Amino acid sequence: DQQVKQNSPSLSVQEGRISILNCDYTNSMFDYFLWYKKYPAEGPTFLISISSIKDKNEDGRFTVFLNKSAKHLSLHIVPSQPGDSAVYFCAASGTGTASKLTFGTGTRLQVTL
Amino acid sequence: DTGVSQDPRHKITKRGQNVTFRCDPISEHNRLYWYRQTLGQGPEFLTYFQNEAQLEKSRLLSDRFSAERPKGSFSTLEIQRTEQGDSAMYLCASSPPGGPGEKLFFGSGTQLSVL
Numbered sequence: 001d002q003q004v005k006q007n008s009p010s011l012s013v014q015e016g017r018i019s020i021l022n023c024d025y026t027n028s029m030f031d032y033f034l035w036y037k038k039y040p041a042e043g044p045t046f047l048i049s050i051s052s053i054k055d056k057n058e059d060g061r062f063t064v065f066l067n068k069s070a071k072h073l074s075l076h077i078v079p080s081q082p083g084d085s086a087v088y089f090c091a092a093s094g095t096g097t098a099s100k101l102t103f104g105t106g107t108r109l110q111v112t113l
Numbered sequence: 114d115t116g117v118s119q120d121p122r123h124k125i126t127k128r129g130q131n132v133t134f135r136c137d138p139i140s141e142h143n144r145l146y147w148y149r150q151t152l153g154q155g156p157e158f159l160t161y162f163q164n165e166a167q168l169e170k171s172r173l174l175s176d177r178f179s180a181e182r183p184k185g186s187f188s189t190l191e192i193q194r195t196e197q198g199d200s201a202m203y204l205c206a207s208s209p210p211g212g213p214g215e216k217l218f219f220g221s222g223t224q225l226s227v228l
Contacts, residue, residue, distance in 0.1 A: 004155075034216060043117070043204055043219030044156065089155050100146070100169065101217060103155030 003027045004092050006104035013111055019077040021107050023090030026071065030092035034101065035064060035075050038087045047088075048075070080111045115139070117220035119205050125226045126195055133191045134223045138207030145188050146217060147180055148204040149173065156204055162188060195227045 005024045013019045023033075031052040036044035050057040050064045050073065057064050063076045077084055087108045091101040118137040126132050138145050143164050148156035159178070160170045164185035174180075177195075182188040192199055202224050206217040 006155075009153075036219075041221065043206070043221050045219070046216040049216060091155075100158050100161060101156075102158070105153065105155050 002105070003030075004090055004102050004104040006088075006090055006107050008107050009105070010108040010110070013080045013109065015082060015111055015113050016079045019075075019080045019084065019109055019111070021075040021077075021088050021090075021109065023073045023075075023104055024071055025073075025090075025092050027092070027094065027102075028071070029094040030102075031095055032093045033064070033066060033073050034091045034093075035062075036089045036091060036103075037084075038089060038106070044089055077109075080109075082111050082113065085109060085111050117205055117207050117218050119203075119220035119223050121223055122221065123224045123226075125228065127228050128197060129194055131191065131193045132195060132225065133189055134203055134205075134225075136188045136190070136205030136220060137186075138188070138205070139209075139218055142207035142209050142218070143185065144208045144210070144215075145182055146206040146208075147188070147190050148206065148219075150202040150204060150222070151200075159190075192225075195225075197227045200225055200227045 034049040035047040037047050038044040048059050048062045050066050066073045087106045089106045090104040120135045146161040147159040150156045159174050160180050162182040177193045180190045202222045204222045206219045208215045208217050
């Protein structure tokens with residue numbers, strides 16, 4: 001039962017262009033969403049988050065959009081840089097779960113020159 | 114600012130052997146989590162501690178797995194009678210006191226290979 005889904009296993013984008021990574025969830029009890037970035041042989045590192053009371057959160061080149069009615073969120077990276085090449089995981093948590101995160105399967109982003 | 118530290122980074126063992134992993138969280142963090150990640154999957158929750166109390170365990174954590182966090186500091190995860198299906202990256206994370214959604218800080222993981 002995959003409660004958080006990332007349907008695109010990989011994405012290739014040219015340097016300077018926009019990268020859009022998508023995530024869908026099924027559990028309506030989720031109320032906090034996070035994106036993590038993972039390089040090989042390292043643990044995931046926190047990138048950006050959004051609460052369910054918002055529909056957008058921006059941090060520099062990274063923006064997360066949340067559409068609660070569609071149970072969909074997306075991460076926009078503008079402009080994309082070669083150093084952004086990594087696996088991106090969408091994660092969600094709900095009230096009372098003490099920050100226990102449910103992760104998606106990840107999307108591998110490759111930013112080409 | 115020291116991050117979450119995990120030891121060892123890699124462990125190769127034979128089926129049926131016991132293994133133990135250690136995690137040292139960020140010092141002021143009272144919550145500690147163990148996750149497991151297999152190839153092509155996202156991290157899956159195993160268990161979490163608030164201080165020294167183990168408050169939740171996933172059904173993924175069979176009776177061959179045991180985790181401890183004595184004195185609310187470092188934690189150990191032991192797998193008894195390892196099986197090939199236990200081969201995975203075991204990730205530890207910690208977070209400070211706070212409400213739901215507090216971001217987790219992950220260690221680099223222990224890669225377990227069971228032959």
